[in-house]
Amino acid sequence: MEPSCIAVLDNGACTVKCGRTSVSYDDQPRLITNAVVRSRGDKATYIGHEFDQCRDFSSLHYRLPFEKGYLVDWDAQKAVWDGIFSDEVLKINPSESSLLITEPYFNLPNLQEVYDQFVFEEYEFHSYFRSTPAALIPHGTLYGNSSSAPPECMLVVDSGFSFTHVVPIMEGSIVWSAVKRLDVGGKLLTNRLKELVSFRQWNMMDETYIMNEVKESCCYVSVDYRRDLDMCRWDPRKNPILQEYILPNFSANRNGRIRKAGELINEADQILYMNNERFSVPETIFHPSDIELQQQGLPGAIASSISLLPEDVQGLFWVNIGLIGGNTKFPGFCDRLMLELRSLAPSDVEVKVYTAADPTTEAYKAALAFARNSAFPSHVVTRAEYQESGSNACRRKFKDWRSSDRGVDQTLDRRKGKAPMQDSDEEPSSAPRKGGRTRNRTGIQPSGPRRR
The missing domain is CATH 3.30.420.40 (ATPase, nucleotide binding domain)
Incomplete structure (x- = not known):
């Protein structure tokens, strides 16, 4: 039985870009917050796609499935995936669908096995393919x-x-x-901006969502860092770089925004002055030694x-x-x-x-194009193959940093003038080479006579 559709998930640590191959489904992905969020303002908990219903973004508490780039909180991730596969988002039946999902670079083998178990044992997908975002580009x-x-x-x-x-x-x-x-990454830059603003102006250490909005609205990468820094030092309150960001007022249902020239402000408005913070935070990508x-x-x-x-x-x-x-x-x-x-x-x-026109969704769009390719079914692992061989079936088909990509190895050898390795289905012999040294059963190398 062929799958009825293919669900595509660019499973990022911040947002999940998701969609499906269907004539009636838009090619633009749905962006889902990859977290379980607790709002102190309205005392509500939002899981993944439900975060769109939140109206008070002050002092949000995030439970992130990813930690330091790797998926470690599977309970939180399952809660987000349940909402994505439900009728509220993708409207798919996993047992009749295939899945294309992205994974972190240098993903750990134990975590890859959990990916396989969730896909085939928890959701019972018909088949699936796992890859890093760059490999889909x-x-x-x-x-x-x-x-x-x-x-x-x-x-x-x-x-x-x-x-x-x-x-x-x-x-x-x-x-x-x-x-x-x-x-x-983006998380470090947001935390860096929180620290700078909290030290110089307002205490924003608990306002991750607001400061992320400020970062995306105000920050830029300087082409001439020293020139811009000198400009900010010359007059901290009147220079071309300075921007005034009006912090949001959720009690009055007003979002944060950059103050326009000549715009009048109320006495209750709180102003955040973005001066050299605008370019010093993204500068970390080009000079990590700054931190x-x-x-x-x-x-x-x-x-x-x-x-x-x-x-x-x-x-x-x-x-x-x-x-x-x-x-x-x-x-x-x-x-x-x-x-x-x-x-x-x-x-x-x-x-x-x-x-790209939108670098955030570029990997998803490439994944969607691959899912629609006629060669895609030959790359997936089916549930029947998983039931027969377990995660070994996935390790054979999904090339990653641990598996030797023979095509790339042969290309590199050919470029360097080396003889390519011969393809063979036989297991490498464990017999010692002539003149080599063997190990005893304890795994300790036998010592020979020392030379003077």
Whole structure:
């Protein structure tokens, strides 16, 4: 029996971008808050999609399924997924549907097994496919229209809620040995802004939702950091960078907003002055050392990743850099990245950065295109295969950082002039090589006579 539809979930740590392959269903995803939220204002608890009904966003308490980039609270995640699969959102019957879901980069094996158990044992999906967001980008339109073939070599920068990853992709497969991770994401930037504002103006340490709105409304990436910093120091209350953000008043049902020129304010309005905070917070992505994080910035991580790839194709990666993830939406992000990459790239190569119309949903749209591809059924694991082999069936089909991608290995060997490995269905022999040393049953290496 073929599945009636395919549910697509870009299961991010902050929001779940979800949809389904159906003629009657819009291609634009539904954005669901991936959390169980408790509001102190109206004393109500909102699970996932129910958060749209919240009207008092002061002092919200979040129970997040993800912690440090990995899915660890499965009870909270199941509550969110139950709402997504229900008639209120996707309206699907899991036993008659297939599922395409994204997972974190470098996901742990034990967590992958729990993914498999939830999909097949808890929800009883007909079949499913699990992949990282960057691995789906070749199926999308980030590097061109849908009619043109994706480039052979591309480098995807995924800056999300927990981390920023630099992911090189060759011939449709991730080169895991060259993937770089920067421990800076949207959550860290919001917390950084909360600390700065709480120290300088209002105590906003409990107002995560409000400060996230302020970050998305006011912050930008500076092309000339020193110039903007000097401008803010010259006159902290009158300079072109300063913005006045009127904090929300939920008792009067008024949302927060940037004060317009000449706009009158009430005595009850609370003003948040956004000065150098506007650009110093996103600057952390380019200079993590500002917060004593001993890592190279994003431009350096990109250059380091490309340097680990074969020399004869490095130029192709420099010219095919794509940006996805919510942090890349900051104004000036692409211009600043291009400026710094140009100084790091070899003088004889071109540097080109591709941006999506909506970097937040780009991975979802690529996943939806892959789900509609005629080759998609050959990549999934069915419930029958799982019942027969368990998670081993998923490990065989879903290539990740632990499984050796033979196609990429052979390509790299060919580029480096090495003989490719021979394909063989036989298990490697455990017999010791000639002249090698064996281990005894205790696993301790027998010692031979010492040489003087």
